[in-house]
Amino acid sequence: MKKLFVLIFIVALVVPAFAGGAGQRATTGLREYDIFLGYEKADYPTGGTIFGDWLEEQTGVRINWEFNVGDLQQKVGLIAASGDYPDAIHPRNYTQILLAAGAAIPLNNLIESHGPNLKEIYGDRMEMFRQPDGNIYWFPQVMPYGDEYRTPNPGHGVWVQKAVLDYFDYPLPNTLEEMVDMLIEYAKAHPTIDGNKTYAWTGLFWTWREFPVFNAPTILSGHPNDAAVSVDWVDGRWKARAFYDQEESYRIYKLYNKMHLEGLYDTESFVMDYDQYLAKLSGGNILAFYDQDWQFGTVQNLLLDQNQDRWWVALPLAMEGYDPEIMNPPQPQVSEGITISTQARDPEGLMEYFNFLAKWDTLKMRSWGREGIDYMVDANGLFYRTPEQVAQWRDQDWVRTTYGADYWVNFIRLDGGSLFPDGINNIEPATQPSVFQAALRPQQIEVLEGYGVDTFAQIFQDRHPQPDMRRSTYFPAWTITMPPDSPESITGTRIGDIRRRYIPQLIMAPRGQYDRIWNEFVAEINQIPQRDRDAHTAFLQREIDRRVEAAGGY
């Protein structure tokens, strides 16, 4: 009797271990694919989503999502080393790690046989993410389509509080220095806002989100965000130049230091994490900062909803002597994307699925929603949204977890500023002029009228007509990934760590000490051999040249 129990016990333990693998797929009657997505998202709703259900019905495919939790670099390293891959992997900016491990299959033949829609939306730009070995291994997160580009939002810039703009009657100073003087003047006139001390400036300085402070020298000397280098058009080529120990670095942190000496730089920012940064911004006592809109969009909307004047407007500003050409050109994000793994059970089926995502109707469904329910089409074929629809789509929770297209937002998507082949409708509603107009709040209209423009991007365009479209052959340089374990990437980490230690010290330098700390910083940078540092920049330059060549050459 006792033995029988033991036997049953053992069987009960062992059997599920074998059963687990096999039974999974038959239950739904759908083809199932496992996708690892290197982004952090809420678990896919068990009850399904509007978009997800529609997609399942159309394709007969169900996706089992795995989202990133914690450190992506380690996670991707682990996936690569384990040799146990899901069907498709989106390792984000660590795509090279997977490639080095041989975990991704070449897609060329599959694209030829199963990907007509993909060929159509990417066109010649597909050459831009073809690898040196002649193969295509991934589909990028976002690519522009066609040559036209239309957006009402500049996306990033020096964000200045509307109350401040109001106070100075909608100024557009020529230099960042003038703006800083205005901020100081305003802060002195209003030492507290809603009981909190007023700060002229803050900046997020935490993990990979540190670029508002970390890349300030290049951006505020009039460049789009290329991260480690400033890229300028020199003698008919895009030339990368390191800025970390150059004049622009010295000047921008000195300008921040000026605010600090007035007691107006938010030094707490150096110990804040992302959530605390958002909480800080929502207090309304921060007059200005540099950032990109997607980082603090939630707070911006919150403040707009509260109907106050404490939200921010992006202004095209650069330090004196620099042209504020900071508006981002369309970004072909060619260095990273979704791969099909060597262990994919059904690569053809997966390619068919990707191809379906690239269909014009699917793209419309992904960004605009259902015709008649989520958007309307007028007699001229122009898409628009009614006020109710605008309100519905302003609810981010609803958009993310009820409509659900957000789960498919990170691959095979077209830039929102591009137009559909009809030539009149934007890929994304937010960039469509009519939707933009309909979604404006009264305070926003006030600002636009103050500047005498129709869109926020026009404030930039008045100063700088268009983003430099030539840049879109390589932009952005921050997506260039160096092979892990290469001397260049180690040098990059080293430079970064030294900067990370000194930037706060520079900004918080006591009166008269700035130059001493700057010299210490430069001395420490110089301990890294010049030849190594040059190799780091040269690597970026080579990759920029390679991208430009792939996009058709200079």
Place this chain on the structure above:
Amino acid sequence: MNPTESTFSAQHDALAPATLGRRNWSTIFRNQGVLMLMSIPFLVHLLVFRYGPIFGWVMAFQRYRPGRGFMDQEWVGLLQFQTLFADATFYRVLRNTLAMASIKLVMGTFFAILVAILINETRNRPFKRTVQTISYLPHFISWVVAANLVLEVLGPRGVVNDMLVGLGLMQERVLWMGRPDLFWWIIGWSHVWKTAGFGAIIYLAAMTSIDPQLYEAADIDGAGRLQRIWHITLPGIKPVFVILLILNIGQLMEAGFEQQYLLQNSLVMDYSEVFTIYVLRYGLQLQRYSFAAAAGIFRSVVSIVLIIGANTVAKRLGQETLM
């Protein structure tokens, strides 16, 4: 000496040579077989999880690339170690590690013994129990939570600043977490807060084994409370203290990871980065698995040297030892 105890040991001594002298394994197995069988899982566990991974050390002599077979790896000799010792950051990190580990060791031990003595001397049982429970509870909080508590308390709007400014002791709020000169001590004190209560338990256990007759005799001889603590309690826990000290010295290279990782920020990086964080940043995150392995070997070797050194010193001084 207790009479029964001496008889037992006498019998035992008489038996031992006879049994072992014959080397009769079947007899030994018959007597102790069950115990031996019971220890096998632990032995296997040690072999698999403690000794097995040592084979991974070969990685330190390669330039390991994930996804490739063992034979396809590139052998580089001692290159990884040379890189490690040539790196200026490495020495800064080593300084931080040893400094913080020493601070934690000294403060942690001192306060654990202090708490144990205080609890031991308290006569009010309910009070004693309450204090003991409250003091060891922080041990069970994960550092992720504990670090946030520390950040909250020491934050610009935290209790410490509120109090100091409120009492008029300071004019301005201080960014405590941004002070490089204080970081080691914040680590030390937060370590004390989190572990002193739990560490006290083991010393309390050692104290209960001290013969009460000693205290009674001291009482009769007119020893005061402090004298009793000094001459009876402290010598009574010395063997435990020495063993724990040797064990902890072996851990000197592991000044912690989560604690520093979660409490650090760019203002204090010079003083906060410990060996484990260095291995993570310059090893694992850059996919330099071989470099990380080399650093791991370095750490293990230093630990072994430290623990054997401490043990030898203790033996020379005639103290209780591990080996």
